[in-house]
Amino acid sequence: MKRSLTNVYFLMALACLLPLQTHAMHIGEGMLPAGWSIAWGVVCAPFIIYGFLNIQKRIHATPKVKILLAMCGAFAFVLSALKIPSVTGSCSHPTGVGLAAILFGPGITSVLGLIVLVFQALLLAHGGITTLGANTFSMAIAGPIVSWLVFRGLKKTNVSTAVSVFFAAALGDLATYVVTSIQLGVVYGGFGKFLAVFALTQVPLAIAEGLLTVVIFNILEKYSKSELKELAVV
Amino acid sequence: MGTDRYAYLSRLRQVDPVAKTVLSTSAGAVCLLCGGLAPGLGTLLVMGILTTVWGKIPGRVFVRFLGIPITFLLLGCVTIAVGIYDGNTGGVWGLSLGSQVLGVTPASVHQALCVIAKSLGVISAVYFLTLNTPMTDLTGGLRRMHVPMLLIELMDLIYRFIFVLTETAGKIRTAQDSRLGYQGGFRSLSSLGTLSSMVFLRAWKKADNVYAALESRGYTGTLLTVSEEYRPGNLCYGLIPLVWGTQMLCLLLEGKVFG
Numbered sequence: 001m002k003r004s005l006t007n008v009y010f011l012m013a014l015a016c017l018l019p020l021q022t023h024a025m026h027i028g029e030g031m032l033p034a035g036w037s038i039a040w041g042v043v044c045a046p047f048i049i050y051g052f053l054n055i056q057k058r059i060h061a062t063p064k065v066k067i068l069l070a071m072c073g074a075f076a077f078v079l080s081a082l083k084i085p086s087v088t089g090s091c092s093h094p095t096g097v098g099l100a101a102i103l104f105g106p107g108i109t110s111v112l113g114l115i116v117l118v119f120q121a122l123l124l125a126h127g128g129i130t131t132l133g134a135n136t137f138s139m140a141i142a143g144p145i146v147s148w149l150v151f152r153g154l155k156k157t158n159v160s161t162a163v164s165v166f167f168a169a170a171l172g173d174l175a176t177y178v179v180t181s182i183q184l185g186v187v188y189g190g191f192g193k194f195l196a197v198f199a200l201t202q203v204p205l206a207i208a209e210g211l212l213t214v215v216i217f218n219i220l221e222k223y224s225k226s227e228l229k230e231l232a233v234v
Numbered sequence: 235m236g237t238d239r240y241a242y243l244s245r246l247r248q249v250d251p252v253a254k255t256v257l258s259t260s261a262g263a264v265c266l267l268c269g270g271l272a273p274g275l276g277t278l279l280v281m282g283i284l285t286t287v288w289g290k291i292p293g294r295v296f297v298r299f300l301g302i303p304i305t306f307l308l309l310g311c312v313t314i315a316v317g318i319y320d321g322n323t324g325g326v327w328g329l330s331l332g333s334q335v336l337g338v339t340p341a342s343v344h345q346a347l348c349v350i351a352k353s354l355g356v357i358s359a360v361y362f363l364t365l366n367t368p369m370t371d372l373t374g375g376l377r378r379m380h381v382p383m384l385l386i387e388l389m390d391l392i393y394r395f396i397f398v399l400t401e402t403a404g405k406i407r408t409a410q411d412s413r414l415g416y417q418g419g420f421r422s423l424s425s426l427g428t429l430s431s432m433v434f435l436r437a438w439k440k441a442d443n444v445y446a447a448l449e450s451r452g453y454t455g456t457l458l459t460v461s462e463e464y465r466p467g468n469l470c471y472g473l474i475p476l477v478w479g480t481q482m483l484c485l486l487l488e489g490k491v492f493g
Binding site for chain 1: 235236237238259262263265266267269274299302303307309310312313314316317345349352353354355356357360361363364369372382384385387388389391392393394395396398399400403407423424426427428429430431432433434435437438440441444445448453455
């Protein structure tokens with residue numbers, strides 16, 4: 001009897017924490033030890049440098065690209081601040097990982113993502129400066145690369161654009177939180193534990209984000225063919 | 235937006251941003267290196283006092299901002315504290331599943347509390363910087379610290395465009411909401427999709443206009459502005475040993491109590 005009572009209390013305590021899922025994908029300030037913070041920063045460096053050189057080359061060819069990219073970065077920030085409804089009745093925020101990767105490619109996305117994460121950490125206290133490297137790797141490098149590869153791969157197999165956009169965005173989202181789980185798991189042990197907690201909250205969100213990205217992409221395709229063509233050049 | 239609104243009202247606004255950055259990062263870094271319960275709370279206390287008393291940021295504002303990251307801190311720390319243990323582990327409390335127990339032990343709770351304290355310490359150190367330094371001063375400071383020019387320029391431009399796009403998105407959202415655009419899951423998704431793509435299109439058009447305006451005024455590829463005059467930040471540098479001393483003292487005290 002006493003044991004079952006403990007169980008009930010424990011479940012009640014856990015249930016109180018279910019609504020806390022907004023921005024669960026960012027690793028908060030100070031959550032990682034100093035060594036890991038630096039290590040993730042070092043891992044990110046080659047990707048960021050590649051993206052940076054890529055941007056520099058394009059700006060050199062057409063100076064207007066700088067303004068366009070800045071607008072796109074601001075758009076990514078605003079998108080990530082919007083609330084997205086989820087199946088479980090709660091809501092979270094879209095990451096924009098898939099959309100950015102499809103539109104700009106992974107190199108440029110890594111640099112824009114880095115800047116957006118800095119602003120989120122400083123202005124909104126989402127994520128953090130000490131965990132910037134880890135967050136950049138999961139949200140601005142690993143996720144976009146998966147999205148981009150999925151999108152390119154599915155396009156080649158003659159699947160409709162909507163389907164490839166959906167899978168690119170949803171899988172990019174999932175990849176981001178799998179990487180986040182690994183990042184937390186290697187520090188605190190029990191990678192499966194983090195994965196289980198995030199799986200409960202993130203799978204519906206990944207589906208929602210996939211659907212949202214399809215809606216966005218459809219409208220963009222309908223009304224701004226020329227901009228999309230220009231982006232393929234950008 | 236966010237912390238920036240208060241940074242313009244701070245008493246430390248005119249102080250050299252590089253000095254503030256150095257103080258904030260050195261406090262945060264030592265807090266992260268010390269770990270533990272007491273150094274985290276000590277850093278929180280010192281940086282909180284510096285922000286509210288020296289920088290004249292209202293205390294309730296500081297506390298409210300501390301509350302923002304708490305949600306994901308808690309989620310992360312619950313995951314650290316809760317685990318599956320053997321039923322015979324000492325002091326384990328939770329849901330029993332046969333011979334195993336899904337629950338918490340005193341050690342895991344202590345670890346989770348340490349992480350929370352450490353995080354709060356680092357967060358308060360970052361808040362000292364962001365609640366006392368507007369973003370434009372911060373990017374100016376980064377420029378003096380030799381961060382690549384292109385990165386700074388992108389940051390400056392993105393920062394400016396954020397406000398324009400937020401306003402656009404807010405107006406569209408109000409318009410959609412007043413026409414019942416956010417009733418039910420699927421309608422919300424489609425409204426949000428329309429909103430996002432419209433914001434994207436407007437951003438694109440705006441970028442075109444901005445570029446045309448810049449070009450007609452002789453834009454050659456860089457936007458240079460004269461940096462502001464700042465008060466020298468000697469006091470900031472002087473405070474670093476004090477902050478470090480407090481953190482070390484906390485670490486020693488904690489070692490005495492728990493060691």
